[in-house]
Amino acid sequence: MKNILIISGHTDMDDSVANKAIMGKLAELLPESKAVYLDQLYPDFKIDAKAEQEKLMWADIIVLQFPVFWFSMPSLMHRWMEDTFLHGFSHGSDGNKLRGKKLVLSYTTGAPLEALDFDAFFLSLKTACGFCGMEYAGSISTGAVSYSMRHEPGQMETILGKAEEHARRAVELISKL
Numbered sequence: 001m002k003n004i005l006i007i008s009g010h011t012d013m014d015d016s017v018a019n020k021a022i023m024g025k026l027a028e029l030l031p032e033s034k035a036v037y038l039d040q041l042y043p044d045f046k047i048d049a050k051a052e053q054e055k056l057m058w059a060d061i062i063v064l065q066f067p068v069f070w071f072s073m074p075s076l077m078h079r080w081m082e083d084t085f086l087h088g089f090s091h092g093s094d095g096n097k098l099r100g101k102k103l104v105l106s107y108t109t110g111a112p113l114e115a116l117d118f119d120a121f122f123l124s125l126k127t128a129c130g131f132c133g134m135e136y137a138g139s140i141s142t143g144a145v146s147y148s149m150r151h152e153p154g155q156m157e158t159i160l161g162k163a164e165e166h167a168r169r170a171v172e173l174i175s176k177l
Contacts, residue, residue, distance in 0.1 A: 002061050004033035004059065004060070005062050006030075006033055006034070006035045006036070006065055007036045007038065007063065007064050008039070010067055010074065011076045012039055016147065017145070018159050018160075019065065019163075021159070021167075022106070022167045025163065025168070029168070036055060039076060049083045049086065056084065056097065056098060061137070062103050063104045064103070064104070064106065065107070066107050067108045068107055068111075098132040099133030102136075103129045103135065103136055104174065105122055106140045108142045110148070111143055115143070118141060137177055142162050142166040
């Protein structure tokens, strides 16, 4: 089995419904994977680049799991990339540590998926993936799971059902890599 690293970029997992459920289901379905919860490790946004680089070097498959915040990944995940994907590590003449690794984007959004062009939003991540010699392996997305819906009658069950299906689709994609 390949080494699977799942990076949770939610800035407050305690206040999440869908992403928390997805991460829990992924842990159940992929018990050999390693999960990193950026909000727990770095609430102050001070990333331990060396520790994170070690995790990335261990991985064959890297899954970025996050909610879409303002048409992008959350600021904490962006900071993690800025501080971890450094010249000489991920790119540059000696920066080959991510070469050949597969990247999977796994994201949720409160908006319906058909409402926005998510491929356009994540073009920069796909470009960064190629720049680092990684292989973009695809994405899993789930829409209409806004955290505000959890207070509407019957919506919590809908969100949790979508989250479970999201995790199953992620595992299906990962199993093909």
